[in-house]
Amino acid sequence: MQERYEAAAVERAAQQYWQQQGAFVARERAGASKYYCLSMFPYPSGRLHMGHVRNYTIGDVLARFMRMQGHNVLQPMGWDAFGLPAENAAIANNRPPAAWTRENIDYMRGQLRSLGLAIDWSRELATCDPDYYRWNQWMFLRMRERGLAYKASGVVNWDPLDQTVLANEQVIDGRGWRTGALVQKREIPMYYLRITAYAQELLSALETLSGWPERVRLMQANWIGRSEGVELSFDYAADARSLLARSCQTDAPPPSGLKVFTTRADTLFGVTFMAVAADHPLAHAAGAHDARLAAFIDECRRGSTMEADVATAEKRGMATGLHVRHPFTGELIPVFVANYVLMTYGEGAVMGVPAHDERDFEFARRHDIPIRTVVLPVSDAYQRVGQEWHSDYAEYGVLTDSGPFTGLPSAAAIDAIAGALEREGRGRKRVQWRLRDWGISRQRYWGCPIPLIHCERCGEVAVPDEQLPVVLPESLVPDGAGNPLARCAEFVNCRCPTCGGPARRETDTMDTFVDSSWYFLRYASADQSAAVVDERVDYWLPVDQYIGGIEHAILHLLYSRFWTRAMRDLGLVKISEPFANLFTQGMVLNHIWCRRLPDGRRQYLNPADVEPQLDQNKQRVGGVSLVDHQPVEYEGLGTMSKSKNNGVDPQALVEQYGADTARLFAMSAAPPEQTLEWSEEGVVGQYRFLHRLWKSVHDHVSAGVVARYGADGSGDAGRAALGDAARGLRRLTHQTLVKVTHDIGRRRTFNTAIAAVRELFNAIGHYTETDAVARAVRQEALEIAVISLSPIAPHVCHALWHELGHERPIIDEPWPQADAQALEQALVELIVQVNGKLRGRVQLPPGTPSNAAIQAALADPTVQRFIAGKAVRKSIHVPDKLVNLVV
RNA sequence: GCGGACGUGGCGAAACCGGUAGACGCAGCAGACUUAAAAUCUGCUUCCUCAAAAGGGAGUGUGGGUUCGAGUCCCGCCGUCCGCACCA
Numbered sequence: 001m002q003e004r005y006e007a008a009a010v011e012r013a014a015q016q017y018w019q020q021q022g023a024f025v026a027r028e029r030a031g032a033s034k035y036y037c038l039s040m041f042p043y044p045s046g047r048l049h050m051g052h053v054r055n056y057t058i059g060d061v062l063a064r065f066m067r068m069q070g071h072n073v074l075q076p077m078g079w080d081a082f083g084l085p086a087e088n089a090a091i092a093n094n095r096p097p098a099a100w101t102r103e104n105i106d107y108m109r110g111q112l113r114s115l116g117l118a119i120d121w122s123r124e125l126a127t128c129d130p131d132y133y134r135w136n137q138w139m140f141l142r143m144r145e146r147g148l149a150y151k152a153s154g155v156v157n158w159d160p161l162d163q164t165v166l167a168n169e170q171v172i173d174g175r176g177w178r179t180g181a182l183v184q185k186r187e188i189p190m191y192y193l194r195i196t197a198y199a200q201e202l203l204s205a206l207e208t209l210s211g212w213p214e215r216v217r218l219m220q221a222n223w224i225g226r227s228e229g230v231e232l233s234f235d236y237a238a239d240a241r242s243l244l245a246r247s248c249q250t251d252a253p254p255p256s257g258l259k260v261f262t263t264r265a266d267t268l269f270g271v272t273f274m275a276v277a278a279d280h281p282l283a284h285a286a287g288a289h290d291a292r293l294a295a296f297i298d299e300c301r302r303g304s305t306m307e308a309d310v311a312t313a314e315k316r317g318m319a320t321g322l323h324v325r326h327p328f329t330g331e332l333i334p335v336f337v338a339n340y341v342l343m344t345y346g347e348g349a350v351m352g353v354p355a356h357d358e359r360d361f362e363f364a365r366r367h368d369i370p371i372r373t374v375v376l377p378v379s380d381a382y383q384r385v386g387q388e389w390h391s392d393y394a395e396y397g398v399l400t401d402s403g404p405f406t407g408l409p410s411a412a413a414i415d416a417i418a419g420a421l422e423r424e425g426r427g428r429k430r431v432q433w434r435l436r437d438w439g440i441s442r443q444r445y446w447g448c449p450i451p452l453i454h455c456e457r458c459g460e461v462a463v464p465d466e467q468l469p470v471v472l473p474e475s476l477v478p479d480g481a482g483n484p485l486a487r488c489a490e491f492v493n494c495r496c497p498t499c500g501g502p503a504r505r506e507t508d509t510m511d512t513f514v515d516s517s518w519y520f521l522r523y524a525s526a527d528q529s530a531a532v533v534d535e536r537v538d539y540w541l542p543v544d545q546y547i548g549g550i551e552h553a554i555l556h557l558l559y560s561r562f563w564t565r566a567m568r569d570l571g572l573v574k575i576s577e578p579f580a581n582l583f584t585q586g587m588v589l590n591h592i593w594c595r596r597l598p599d600g601r602r603q604y605l606n607p608a609d610v611e612p613q614l615d616q617n618k619q620r621v622g623g624v625s626l627v628d629h630q631p632v633e634y635e636g637l638g639t640m641s642k643s644k645n646n647g648v649d650p651q652a653l654v655e656q657y658g659a660d661t662a663r664l665f666a667m668s669a670a671p672p673e674q675t676l677e678w679s680e681e682g683v684v685g686q687y688r689f690l691h692r693l694w695k696s697v698h699d700h701v702s703a704g705v706v707a708r709y710g711a712d713g714s715g716d717a718g719r720a721a722l723g724d725a726a727r728g729l730r731r732l733t734h735q736t737l738v739k740v741t742h743d744i745g746r747r748r749t750f751n752t753a754i755a756a757v758r759e760l761f762n763a764i765g766h767y768t769e770t771d772a773v774a775r776a777v778r779q780e781a782l783e784i785a786v787i788s789l790s791p792i793a794p795h796v797c798h799a800l801w802h803e804l805g806h807e808r809p810i811i812d813e814p815w816p817q818a819d820a821q822a823l824e825q826a827l828v829e830l831i832v833q834v835n836g837k838l839r840g841r842v843q844l845p846p847g848t849p850s851n852a853a854i855q856a857a858l859a860d861p862t863v864q865r866f867i868a869g870k871a872v873r874k875s876i877h878v879p880d881k882l883v884n885l886v887v
Numbered sequence: 888g889c890g891g892a893c894g895u896g897g898c899g900a901a902a903c904c905g906g907u908a909g910a911c912g913c914a915g916c917a918g919a920c921u922u923a924a925a926a927u928c929u930g931c932u933u934c935c936u937c938a939a940a941a942g943g944g945a946g947u948g949u950g951g952g953u954u955c956g957a958g959u960c961c962c963g964c965c966g967u968c969c970g971c972a973c974c975a
Binding site: 218219225261275315339340357432686692747749751754757829874875878884886 | 902
């Protein structure tokens with residue numbers, strides 16, 4: 001055995017061995033308990049970052065651990081390969097996005113392989129492959145047939161200079177990222193997927209996802225946002241009716257009333273105004289005849305779209321001069337346009353009840369609108385709404401001044417009012433969802449084409465299944481202005497499948513979230529060319545463990561849950577929920593160092609190039625650049641990112657220390673769910689540990705190979721009676737095994753598993769006996785240490801296992817069971833407390849009864865000192881743990 | 888504003904069911920090896936106090952509470968982070 005640990009050679013050999021053996025190719029095996037372990041697939045941005053390393057190592061530890069536990073493990077990998085960054089790179093380099101993307105995939109595949117992940121590469125897929133995205137198109141057409149996909153007009157960000165649609169992240173402070181032009185809102189036709197058809201099921205089923213973090217379920221529930229309330233219509237007064245009649249251009253009769261949705265129908269008699277959104281049809285109609293109002297509406301629309309600003313903005317508004325009538329009293333109620341009403345929620349109009357809604361209160365105070373109390377609290381906290389808002393005003397209570405409903409409690413009043421409205425055809429109870437349908441059209445090139453054809457004669461026609469896939473031409477180079485697909489004649493010009501006449505192909509592509517909404521299903525039958533999935537999907541799905549970043553808590557995970565249900569309802573899969581267990585790993589942080597340039601901008605320096613300066617409390621206060629020796633400011637910790645220049649290149653890490661060190665560090669510095677602070681010193685510490693482990697095995701086996709204590713064929717030395725030191729080491733060995741099994745298998749706290757192995761390793765170092773029995777005991781301890789560590793640092797453990805005298809590779813080794821006998825103790829230590837404070841310890845046989853344990857505790861000399869002269873009032877005994885004496 | 892998570896040494900953290908606070912590591916200090924340095928190995932390392940040592944006291948953001956016993960449970964406050972954000 002080589003004396004020195006050489007990571008590169010060890011890792012190369014192990015990876016070669018796994019590849020030659022096809023060790024991680026997964027096959028369906030009837031009867032075997034399957035374990036589908038999946039990490040969220042990467043976007044091929046060019047290089048791996050530390051977040052990837054962390055994500056994939058977590059998945060790999062679990063995959064390898066479950067394999068050794070006897071499960072039939074599938075761990076696949078693929079590429080989320082469509083998307084905007086490829087177009088940006090194409091603009092910058094004047095090369096097609098396809099070339100850039102595929103080069104990145106090749107490079108990053110090599111990086112992933114160098115990490116030694118137990119991946120079944122035979123199932124690899126990339127979403128930009130026609131073999132993959134044809135099934136996006138096929139599914140889209142099935143959904144369209146069932147009314148789950150439809151066309152409607154939608155609002156997009158429009159860059160007037162580039163004449164192109166911008167993604168939200170391309171709009172910076174209201175301006176286009178490339179041109180700096182003010183972005184406009186434009187209405188264009190788009191395709192939507194009817195995710196709202198599944199809103200109730202997606203919400204209810206969250207309760208069944210016991211393997212998901214509570215906070216992700218909460219975030220999804222909030223996102224879906226179910227509200228029960230009443231939809232009702234306020235009849236237009238004469239002024240509004242005549243205006244609408246004048247401005248109505250279509251044949252359809254103008255609506256007879258203003259529709260609103262409310263969760264507080266019990267406050268209906270407190271309505272003193274109505275408010276509509278700036279984009280509400282009534283606002284448009286009113287604005288057409290009122291220049292001041294039109295200016296205000298325009299201002300509302302252009303107002304800041306920053307969400308935080310929106311929420312705290314003043315409640316501004318302007319009267320339309322129009323009125324509606326109260327459904328019960330017939331009273332005239334003025335209608336305002338208000339900046340706080342959202343066109344996209346409910347009916348885009350609200351009834352204003354200043355007495356019982358904080359926003360309406362604020363608005364009414366600003367516009368001198370009367371405030372009318374109609375709900376009194378059950379407690380007598382107040383009688384009437386006062387000058388200042390108080391949250392009690394929004395509480396439910398008992399109705400007052402509410403006509404026939406006066407005296408009813410809120411809940412009963414809501415029922416009664418809804419009933420009365422319904423009898424008159426003016427309203428009804430209904431559920432309002434915050435969730436909206438999923439707009440999937442993107443006016444972009446590098447995505448999956450939407451398989452539709454526009455024909456002058458036949459209208460919108462689906463591409464027939466046998467003509468799928470609609471292949472995206474891969475040679476185009478976007479220039480930032482418009483969608484190059486729309487200018488590609490070979491793509492656009494086609495024949496109508498219905499009439500055979502000339503027609504135009506749809507040039508919008510699909511949101512890349514479509515691609516990632518079902519890739520986990522495709523892995524199960526990645527080589528199936530005749531269907532989207534086959535029966536193997538029933539074997540592997542659901543995913544037993546899904547691992548990824550919390551940033552996908554809502555969109556990706558919700559879309560995937562929706563898509564799986566859509567496929568279920570097409571009879572393609574049997575499951576409803578794709579991910580049985582979800583693990584969200586924390587971010588990777590590093591220090592941020594910057595410098596203010598004379599023009600006010602900040603220049604960020606990589607932490608590797610900065611020497612930190614510490615104050616007397618050893619806190620970072622500043623630093624000096626190692627490049628130019630000039631001072632640098634400290635900005636604290638932040639997520640590794642390009643913009644803050646605080647990333648660490650995993651490639652350099654692997655080259656310098658090896659993949660095992662990188663994996664070990666990523667797993668040891670924090671529990672996987674928490675943020676991980678980068679520390680170069682911490683990496684070196686793990687590297688040092690692997691060297692010591694290697695040396696320790698080397699020193700042990702250089703005296704000849706022995707069978708481990710207790711193993712079959714271990715001979716006399718493997719059965720001999722043990723002295724205290726040997727028994728102690730055996731006990732720790734098996735305690736460590738129990739702890740590691742629990743920490744990896746149940747708690748997923750890999751950091752504490754590693755700590756336990758290091759403790760065992762330290763104990764092996766302190767165990768100095770060298771006779772045959774001692775060597776058998778040490779062999780056992782080293783074997784368990786290596787097995788315990790092998791899911792985390794697989795290469796070095798692969799080599800060490802071989803050096804410890806085993807032919808069978810460690811990946812095929814069954815995870816060992818702890819030896820109950822080794823865990824037994826002749827004496828256990830009980831702590832003795834006096835009044836809850838630790839005062840002594842006594843050694844007693846396990847199972848010592850209370851009386852004897854308390855007697856032994858009282859006999860302890862230190863304890864004696866603390867109870868001297870006092871009466872023991874009470875004694876508590878926790879068997880084999882402690883005695884507490886109360887004096 | 889609403890919802891959620893969290894707050895422990897110089898630092899990352901551990902303490903899993905209410906029972907020895909600080910495992911494991913980083914940094915630091917001392918020693919061994921060395922002509923020397925690096926590397927490596929050994930030991931120490933929460934704070935305060937008295938120190939020759941033994942010992943004693945305090946201590947998990949903060950103030951209360953429950954309990955024989957609280958980092959852990961309950962209530963109030965302060966702070967940090969995350970998500971949603973005028974959702975009618």
